[in-house]
Amino acid sequence: METPKLSALPYKGTRDFYPRDMKLRNWFFGRVRTALENACFEEYEGPMLESLELYAAKSGEELAREQTYNFTDRGGRDLAIRPEMTPTVARMVAGKMGELNYPLKWFSIANMYRYERPQRGRLREFWQLNVDIFGCDTYEADLDVIGSAIAVLRAYGADESMFRVHINNRRFFNDVIAAICNTDSEGARRVSKVVDRKNKVTRAAYENALVELGLSEEQIERIDALYAMSVAEATALCPDSEGAKELTALFGALEKTGLARYCTFDFGIIRGLDYYTGTVFEVFDLAPENNRAMFGGGRYDNLVGLFVKNAKISGVGYGMGDVTLENFLVTHGLVPDLDNEGTKVLVTRFDDVPYENYVTLTARLSEAGVRASVYLGTKKFGKQIDYAVRGNYSHVVIMGGDELAAGTVKVKNLATREESVVSQDKLAEFFA
Amino acid sequence: METPKLSALPYKGTRDFYPRDMKLRNWFFGRVRTALENACFEEYEGPMLESLELYAAKSGEELAREQTYNFTDRGGRDLAIRPEMTPTVARMVAGKMGELNYPLKWFSIANMYRYERPQRGRLREFWQLNVDIFGCDTYEADLDVIGSAIAVLRAYGADESMFRVHINNRRFFNDVIAAICNTDSEGARRVSKVVDRKNKVTRAAYENALVELGLSEEQIERIDALYAMSVAEATALCPDSEGAKELTALFGALEKTGLARYCTFDFGIIRGLDYYTGTVFEVFDLAPENNRAMFGGGRYDNLVGLFVKNAKISGVGYGMGDVTLENFLVTHGLVPDLDNEGTKVLVTRFDDVPYENYVTLTARLSEAGVRASVYLGTKKFGKQIDYAVRGNYSHVVIMGGDELAAGTVKVKNLATREESVVSQDKLAEFFA
Numbered sequence: 001m002e003t004p005k006l007s008a009l010p011y012k013g014t015r016d017f018y019p020r021d022m023k024l025r026n027w028f029f030g031r032v033r034t035a036l037e038n039a040c041f042e043e044y045e046g047p048m049l050e051s052l053e054l055y056a057a058k059s060g061e062e063l064a065r066e067q068t069y070n071f072t073d074r075g076g077r078d079l080a081i082r083p084e085m086t087p088t089v090a091r092m093v094a095g096k097m098g099e100l101n102y103p104l105k106w107f108s109i110a111n112m113y114r115y116e117r118p119q120r121g122r123l124r125e126f127w128q129l130n131v132d133i134f135g136c137d138t139y140e141a142d143l144d145v146i147g148s149a150i151a152v153l154r155a156y157g158a159d160e161s162m163f164r165v166h167i168n169n170r171r172f173f174n175d176v177i178a179a180i181c182n183t184d185s186e187g188a189r190r191v192s193k194v195v196d197r198k199n200k201v202t203r204a205a206y207e208n209a210l211v212e213l214g215l216s217e218e219q220i221e222r223i224d225a226l227y228a229m230s231v232a233e234a235t236a237l238c239p240d241s242e243g244a245k246e247l248t249a250l251f252g253a254l255e256k257t258g259l260a261r262y263c264t265f266d267f268g269i270i271r272g273l274d275y276y277t278g279t280v281f282e283v284f285d286l287a288p289e290n291n292r293a294m295f296g297g298g299r300y301d302n303l304v305g306l307f308v309k310n311a312k313i314s315g316v317g318y319g320m321g322d323v324t325l326e327n328f329l330v331t332h333g334l335v336p337d338l339d340n341e342g343t344k345v346l347v348t349r350f351d352d353v354p355y356e357n358y359v360t361l362t363a364r365l366s367e368a369g370v371r372a373s374v375y376l377g378t379k380k381f382g383k384q385i386d387y388a389v390r391g392n393y394s395h396v397v398i399m400g401g402d403e404l405a406a407g408t409v410k411v412k413n414l415a416t417r418e419e420s421v422v423s424q425d426k427l428a429e430f431f432a
Numbered sequence: 433m434e435t436p437k438l439s440a441l442p443y444k445g446t447r448d449f450y451p452r453d454m455k456l457r458n459w460f461f462g463r464v465r466t467a468l469e470n471a472c473f474e475e476y477e478g479p480m481l482e483s484l485e486l487y488a489a490k491s492g493e494e495l496a497r498e499q500t501y502n503f504t505d506r507g508g509r510d511l512a513i514r515p516e517m518t519p520t521v522a523r524m525v526a527g528k529m530g531e532l533n534y535p536l537k538w539f540s541i542a543n544m545y546r547y548e549r550p551q552r553g554r555l556r557e558f559w560q561l562n563v564d565i566f567g568c569d570t571y572e573a574d575l576d577v578i579g580s581a582i583a584v585l586r587a588y589g590a591d592e593s594m595f596r597v598h599i600n601n602r603r604f605f606n607d608v609i610a611a612i613c614n615t616d617s618e619g620a621r622r623v624s625k626v627v628d629r630k631n632k633v634t635r636a637a638y639e640n641a642l643v644e645l646g647l648s649e650e651q652i653e654r655i656d657a658l659y660a661m662s663v664a665e666a667t668a669l670c671p672d673s674e675g676a677k678e679l680t681a682l683f684g685a686l687e688k689t690g691l692a693r694y695c696t697f698d699f700g701i702i703r704g705l706d707y708y709t710g711t712v713f714e715v716f717d718l719a720p721e722n723n724r725a726m727f728g729g730g731r732y733d734n735l736v737g738l739f740v741k742n743a744k745i746s747g748v749g750y751g752m753g754d755v756t757l758e759n760f761l762v763t764h765g766l767v768p769d770l771d772n773e774g775t776k777v778l779v780t781r782f783d784d785v786p787y788e789n790y791v792t793l794t795a796r797l798s799e800a801g802v803r804a805s806v807y808l809g810t811k812k813f814g815k816q817i818d819y820a821v822r823g824n825y826s827h828v829v830i831m832g833g834d835e836l837a838a839g840t841v842k843v844k845n846l847a848t849r850e851e852s853v854v855s856q857d858k859l860a861e862f863f864a
Contacts (some may be wrong), residue, residue: 006489008527008739014479014523019538022475038798040805040823043454047446047557048480048513048543049501057438069481069511074547079443079501081480081513092448095440101822103808106451111480115506125479136808140787144808147791153796166616256788257795280703307440344472355572356688356691359579363689366583373472376535376576377569390533391472421844 013116013124023338025127028322028329029109031097032129035155039148041105041131046088048111052078054087054130057306058275069113081113085130085319086303093134093164094307102135121323131297131323132317134304139249140280140357141316142299144256149283149297149318150262157334163294166266167250170298171243172235173270179238180222181215191215195223231265248277269296277301279316287331294328295320343431345372345395345411346388348381352401361399361409361424368428372397389414397427445556455770457559460754461541466559467587471580473537473563478520480543484510486519489738490707501545513545517562517751518735525566526739534567534745537576555753561757563729564749566736569648571681573748574711574731578686581750582694582735589766595726598698599682599713602730603675604667605702612654614811623647627655628702660832665699678710701728709733711748719763726760727752730757754849775863777804777827778820780813784833793831793841793856800860804829823848831861 002173010016017025033043055064064070068080082088085108095102108130118124131148133141146165153163175204178188194209201209212219226234231251235244247265254260271280282296297318304313328334347362358374365372375384388396398410409427411420422430442448449457465475481700487496496502500512514520517540525532540562550556563580565573578597585595609627610620626641631639642652658666663683667676679697686692703712714728729750734747761767779794781787790806797804807816820828830842843860854862 005741006485006739010479010522010523011481011483011509012507014481016479016527017477018524018528019474020477021436022477025477026475035798038780038801038803039794040803040825042451043458044451045449045454045457046447047442049443049446049545051439051443053438069503069505071501074500075444076441089620091438091440091442092450095442095448096450101819104750105805105808113481125481133808138809140806140808143791144806147795151795218459253788253791257787257791264464307438346472354688355656356685359575359685359689362471363579363583366467369466369470371470373537374572374576376537376565376572377570387533393472 003335005175011124013118015125016121020338023341024326024335027336027338028325029127031155032107032169033111035152036107036131036148039105039144041107041148044089044092044106044108045110046082046085046092046108049079050082050088050091052080054091055080055083058087058303067115069115071399075189082110083112083114085110085112085128086132086300086317087306089130089132089317090303091307093313094304094311096204097304097308097311100135103141104132104134107131108132121321123323127322129320129322130317131319132315134313134315136316137314139246139253139279142250143253143257143259144244144265144348145297145316145318146250146279146281147259149281149295149320150259152320153283156329158328158332160261160331162286163262163328164284164286165263165281166269166284166293167247167263167279168266168269169243169247169279170270170276171249172241172247173243173267175238175241175243176226176234177223179241179318181238185293187213192270199268212244225260226267229265229267234265234267240307243278250279270297271298275300277314281318283320285328285331287328290327290331294324331413339392341371341392342394343370344391344393345370345397345431346384346391346393347372347397347399348372348388349375350381350400351378353404357404358399361397361427365428366432368432370428370431385414395431442557445550447555447557452770455773456758456767457754459768459770460757462585463587464541467584468539468563468580471537471576471583473539473580476521476524476538476540477542478514478517478524478540480513481511482514482520482523484512486523487515490735498549498600501547514542514863515544515546515654517542517544517560518564518663518732518749519738521562521564522735522747523739525745526736526743527593527746529736529743532567535573536564536566538566539563541789553753553759559754561752561754562749566745566747568748569746571678571685571711574678574682575685575689575691577729577748577750578682578695578711578713579689579691581752582691583728584752585715588761590760590764592693594718594764595683595694595760596716596718597695597713598716598725599679599695599711600681600698600701601675601682601711602702602708603710604670604673604679605675605699607670607673607675608658608666611653611673612651613645618649619645624702631700633701648720658699661697661699666697675710682711686863703728703730707732709746711782713750715752717760717763719760722759722763739817763773771824773803773824774826775802776823776825776831777802777863778816778823778825779806779829779831780816780820781807782813782832783810783837785831789836790831793829793859795861797863800864802863810861828862831856 052070066215068083070080097351111127128339174188254263269280269282276298278299280298282293285294301314304311347358362372362374396412408421465554484502500515502512543559577636606620609623686695701712701714709729710731710732731748733746736743779790781790794806795805840853
């Protein structure tokens, strides 16, 4: 009986990165890395497996179990494959809290798993850029983080016609709701919960919920009006709010540093009621066919406090998924021609020359930093050329018995079909 | 009651990569990538989660369950976190078998999990370089793979005094055992199983086991003698063996290409009896205090056949773990000074200059490719300098009210303490 064959498909919701996919991924991540390192962000990484309680502490145990891949190890520890980076980075900051050089400007590019139905833009395994600043409580860090998101997108060639950063402030949000409703912070919190779900329910359900909380029609209209206001108009409604002051400082700095053309105030940006505590933002794709939030972030206080008693280290940051980013770049035609790999040389081989001569020639090129490979195998010249063309090689080197004797090689440019005769000793210089 | 605090430690056997650790890891992987890309190897990656059956098919279900982190998803699929890359890459080749451009020269750098007791050089989460060539059945691919391992180590600055590649051939191994024992391949296989475990049992147990299989004292001595032989002496014992011919061709090419100084024939290299089918090799650290095999590989036939009926795609490759590599590089003093990050500029700030001016100045540097950050926060100048020193910044930029008015800045080199006055417009050029 024949052994049944295994499936060659990857696990549902995960991807195989064949070399061409990997080139794209490396291009993505390379651009991000350079842009962030140029702004002195430092890269970190953590393990794929974490204690389940890390996620339970943030989202509740039920949600943590439901949304992660989790299991119990043989020592009885409940583990989860990380679904996000934030608990890990908070744990890491806690782990060396007294030794680190604040403010920290940190980023990571790491894979995550979420247990959910795969759909467009949502996979079970995805890669995510996480950027955070820890230990600076004021708007300067918010500005730096938002500036870094803009710098990353600009590094891909995106401009202000392609994306917009929508910004709000959670403290301002609470304060202006309280001011309009004439209520205390607990009352404002109840209203906020309704406003947070504005786009997820019908208009009638939304209004009914607010009326039930005692709001008048006029108060509901005043909340509606916030969505169309400029930052100056909105903050004028509660000028003493710390959140309003932060918004004013942030937008003033965006204006004066030329970043305002990428940014807009948007009262509709709220993001997770229990998590964010100050500036919040989402970056929108402006393409008509893809007009939606791509990623976002904001200020969250004291996640480090989950690990260390009395810790007071605030953070501000964002996470950006690779699938979303790829959709954005493809939509705007910002992905370069990955088949054009620059100089890449295939040294072809013939039977009348000892194989070692090809190997030595190739090694000299590789060591000089010229990407080069000898053809592996014994196929005819035509097949070797096919291999070079399909493999995005830019040049082939030809050295038969005559060339060997003359100390030369022929170099053929596969794009222009131009041929050159080059001394074997000068071959690396020829490609330099 | 206070919520109990979470542990800040990473899960047992895993590591946190703080920025300094990450710099080392990026340096490791960057060197590997460049060396392999210069030899036209292409990078790929696969998912962290795979079907458990992928590993069960190779190692048996019991071992697969015991050595991996595995669990059942809500759809009843048995999954494992990958403990190695080979089944994934074989699956990927199978998945696009008809479309790929053979011979494939592929590599990946990926994290793996093994469920075992953590110890020196063995962690539960580790990173591994995997290098493979698929679709070339002859010694040229073996040479290319061994050459790439040497090129990778040389790219770190290692030379022939630091490591040695020990090479054997599994076909030769079987044939020479058969020749010495005057037996058929099944008889040779039984002897091979004993010889494979030579170093794991006492000398007496080893000899007894061979005597039980009918070997004479003289035959045992002839096997012993193989361990001290040159490749020429050893292959002369069964010159018609295909394995002997492969060894001769491989060592001939190593000699003529100058790679022989990194290599040696070693009859003691066997590596997993059921897996490898031709050339096998292990790379040894030559440091007296660390003299042991660091990593190895060889030729394995037809793993792709697990997925596709009648597939005949052979492979040859190796895997190298990051912890082993780090031990090697540290032992030989090959890790560079990672605190020297080159030019990295902290723009300090003063109260009498609008903050936006610092942000704009900094952004101009970053965009010109100079790593630069503005100091985030409001601490005094001395604290800002401390931050720069601890953060490996090479320079600080100083712009008070006077400099602002004059259109200049002061640049202080933190290593030499030299100060320069530079026009604000020429600052990027100053650092270029």
